[in-house]
Amino acid sequence: MQNKKKKLFILFIVIGLLLVCLFLVLFMQFEKNTKQTESSIVGTIVEILENSILFQDEAGGEYIVYFDSDYRGQAMETLAAGTEVKIWFSGQIAESYPMQIVAYEIEKK
Incomplete structure (x- = not known):
């Protein structure tokens, strides 16, 4: 049971890091597009x-x-x-x- 909780915790950490990376990539792309349209x-x-x-x-x-x-x-x-x-x-x-x-x-x- 303890091993299952540990794996679930690691999975949540990995998903959280992937979401943060996705957000940063989308934000940088938005900044680039904003500068081009000004x-x-x-x-x-x-x-x-x-x-x-x-x-x-x-x-x-x-x-x-x-x-x-x-x-x-x-x-x-x-x-x-x-x-x-x-x-x-x-x-x-x-x-x-x-x-x-x-x-x-x-x-x-």
Whole structure:
């Protein structure tokens, strides 16, 4: 009887570990797909403002870029006017002048 309980316990541990591994694989795949579906834009930083940056894309469009509360990119201190960057954002653009976006990530080019 004791041997049967031990085998059942080991079986539960193995099943639990397999479920954790499956969850991690699915989560990593979700993160990869999320990054691919986000919008991105490439251009140059024109000016660093107090809580945002002024950015110009390759076509000459100007944007005020705010930082999302979940921002995960380059630290603001590492960015400077004239730096070429790629910005990932939700895809929503406020149609003002300059246009406004909220960045999830900024990467130096």
